[in-house]
Amino acid sequence: MSNLVILGAQWGDESKGKLTDVFAENADIVARYQGGDNAGHTIVLGDKTFILHLIPSGILRPETINVIGNGVVVNLETLFGEIDRLHAQGIAVSSENLKISDRAHLILPYHKTVEQWEQMGSGTKIGTTARGIGPTYADKMNRHAGVRIGDLLEFDNFRKKLDYNLDTKADALQLGGVDRHILLDTYRGYAARLAPYVTDTVAFMHEALAAEKRILFEGAQGTMLDIDFGTYPYVTSSNCTAGAVCTGLGIGPKAIAKVMGVSKAYVTRVGGGPFPTEMHPDLDEKIRDIGQEYGATTQRPRRCGWLDLVALRYAARINGFTAIAMTKLDVFDTLDELQVCVAYRYQGKERTTFPSSLQVLDECKPVYETLPGWQQPLTEARASEDIPQRTRDYVAYVEAYLNVPIPIISVGPDRAQIVTLDASHVNLR
Ligand code: GDP
Ligand code: IMO
Ligand code: MG
Numbered sequence: 001m002s003n004l005v006i007l008g009a010q011w012g013d014e015s016k017g018k019l020t021d022v023f024a025e026n027a028d029i030v031a032r033y034q035g036g037d038n039a040g041h042t043i044v045l046g047d048k049t050f051i052l053h054l055i056p057s058g059i060l061r062p063e064t065i066n067v068i069g070n071g072v073v074v075n076l077e078t079l080f081g082e083i084d085r086l087h088a089q090g091i092a093v094s095s096e097n098l099k100i101s102d103r104a105h106l107i108l109p110y111h112k113t114v115e116q117w118e119q120m121g122s123g124t125k126i127g128t129t130a131r132g133i134g135p136t137y138a139d140k141m142n143r144h145a146g147v148r149i150g151d152l153l154e155f156d157n158f159r160k161k162l163d164y165n166l167d168t169k170a171d172a173l174q175l176g177g178v179d180r181h182i183l184l185d186t187y188r189g190y191a192a193r194l195a196p197y198v199t200d201t202v203a204f205m206h207e208a209l210a211a212e213k214r215i216l217f218e219g220a221q222g223t224m225l226d227i228d229f230g231t232y233p234y235v236t237s238s239n240c241t242a243g244a245v246c247t248g249l250g251i252g253p254k255a256i257a258k259v260m261g262v263s264k265a266y267v268t269r270v271g272g273g274p275f276p277t278e279m280h281p282d283l284d285e286k287i288r289d290i291g292q293e294y295g296a297t298t299q300r301p302r303r304c305g306w307l308d309l310v311a312l313r314y315a316a317r318i319n320g321f322t323a324i325a326m327t328k329l330d331v332f333d334t335l336d337e338l339q340v341c342v343a344y345r346y347q348g349k350e351r352t353t354f355p356s357s358l359q360v361l362d363e364c365k366p367v368y369e370t371l372p373g374w375q376q377p378l379t380e381a382r383a384s385e386d387i388p389q390r391t392r393d394y395v396a397y398v399e400a401y402l403n404v405p406i407p408i409i410s411v412g413p414d415r416a417q418i419v420t421l422d423a424s425h426v427n428l429r
Helices: 016-024 076-088 108-119 133-142 149-153 155-168 180-197 201-210 245-248 279-289 308-321 358-363 387-400
Strands: 006-007 030-034 041-045 048-052 065-068 098-101 215-218 260-266 267-269 303-304 323-326 338-344 349-351 363-371 408-409 418-420
Touching: 006 016, 006 349, 016 041, 016 215, 016 408, 030 201, 065 201, 098 201, 108 133, 149 155, 149 180, 155 180, 201 215, 201 387, 245 349, 260 308, 279 303, 279 349, 279 418, 308 338, 308 387, 323 387, 338 387
Parallel strands: 006 215, 006 260, 030 065, 030 215, 065 098, 260 323, 323 408
Antiparallel strands: 041 048, 267 303, 338 349, 338 363, 408 418
16 A cells, blocks of 8 residues: 655745646546635646646546545536636546546635625634635534425525525625525536536545555645644634545544655745744745745635744654655755754744744744755756755754655756656655
8 A cells, every 4th residue: 555645834835836736747546635615735737737636636637536535625617617727628528537426515705705804803814715615614513494406406405505504694795696596506517517426436436445446646735724733713614634635535543654745945934823833024035936836726816934844843743754755946046045944932942843823833933953955957857866965954854853764856847857866765666
C-alpha cells in the first residue's frame, strides 16, 4: 500500500495543486476530503494554466479517477462552471473520471448572503473568500438546516429543506439576492446534470482500497487554517489536517501510508489574522512580485513572511508528516540573505511551541537565524545535481530542525519544474 496524503503545511496556497498533479501521474485515484471552492489550486502545463476550485488536481491525467468526498462542501454553480472551463481547455470530465459523494453538503446561494450578514454584525474581520463556506459547515453541524447532495436527488426533500432555510434565515435574506422560485428551477436543472456523477464514494473508496489502487488524498487550505489547530477564529470552517482524510472520505487511518506536507520556502497568508513572521513592507512587496503572490480564488494580494519553523513543526506534529515538499525556492534566487524563524520570544523567554491564544501570539516576536542565499537561478534545475550547495543547505537546515525529510523541491510553476532530491521518499508505486 502506498497511499499518500498531500496537504498544506501553512496558511494555504503552498502549491498543493501542482504537487498533486505531479504525483497523479502514478495515481489511480485522487480524492478531495474537505473544504470547498474557497480553494484555488493552480497547475501550469506549458502555456496552459488550470485553476481548480473543487475538482481534484488529478483531472489533468486522463487515466485518473477523481473523487469529491463527503467532507467537501459543494457549490454546483462552481462545479459546472469548472467542468465547462476544463472542456474548453481540452480536458474531458465525465462520470467516468469524476465521482461525487451523495453525503457531501451543498453550498446554496443563501449561504453567501448569510456570510455577508454575519460579517456585518461581527467585529472580527476574518477576510473570508466569501464563498459561503462557514455558513454551510455551520448548517451541516446544526443538522436541521444542512442540505446534502442526496437530498437534491430526492427533490421533495430539497424543496422542504429549502423552505425551512429560507424561513429561518429570513433576517439575513433581507439583504436580497435569493428568490425561491428561481432557486428551485435552477436546482431542478442542476439535479439532472449532477445525477450521473453522484456516487456512494464510501463503497467506491473501499473497493479501490481492496483492489490496491494507488490513492492520493488532496487537501485544501492548510494546517494553520484548520478549524481546531489554526489561528482561530482566523481560520476556515473545516479540519484541513490529516485526520480529515478519514472523516471526509469514510476510510480508516490504516489506509494512509504517507503524509506529505507542502510548504513554501517562505510563508504567505491571504485574509486577516496573526502572522508572526510577516515581512517588512518593502520585502513583502518584492516577494509578492517575484512569487506572483495573488489569490487564485479572490485575486487578493497575499501577505508574505519568512519561513516559520515553529509553525511548521507544529504542522509536522499534527499531521504526522513523513515528508515535506518545499515549493517556490526559485523566488529566493536573487536574495543575498534568508531568514528562518527558529523560536518565538515571549515575555523575555524563547518558546518553540505554537500558542492557542491570539493575545500570546501577538506578543510573540520571531527569533531568526540568518542563512546565506544562493544568488543563482533555480528555474532550469531538473536533477538533484543542478541544485546549488547553498540551496541544499537551506533545505537541510529545515530538515534538521523538523526531523522530517524534504525529498522534493519545486523551482517554478510548471509541472516540469520539480526536482527530486531523494527518490526513496517519493515513490507512489
Ligand atoms: P495551492 O492552493 O496550494 O494549490 O496553491 P496555489 O495554486 O493557490 O498557489 C501557488 C502558486 O504558485 C500558483 O500560482 C502556482 O502556479 C505557483 N507555483 C507553484 N509552484 C511554484 C514554484 O515552485 N515556483 C514558483 N515561482 N511558482 C510556483
Ligand atoms: P487553497 O486550497 C489560502 C482563507 C481565507 C480566510 C480564511 C477563511 O487554495 O490553499 P473561508 O472562505 O474559507 O471561510 O475563509 O481562510 N482561505 C484560504 N487561504 N488558500 C486557500 O485555499 C484558502 N481557503 C480559505 O482567505 O483568511
Ligand atoms: Mg490556492
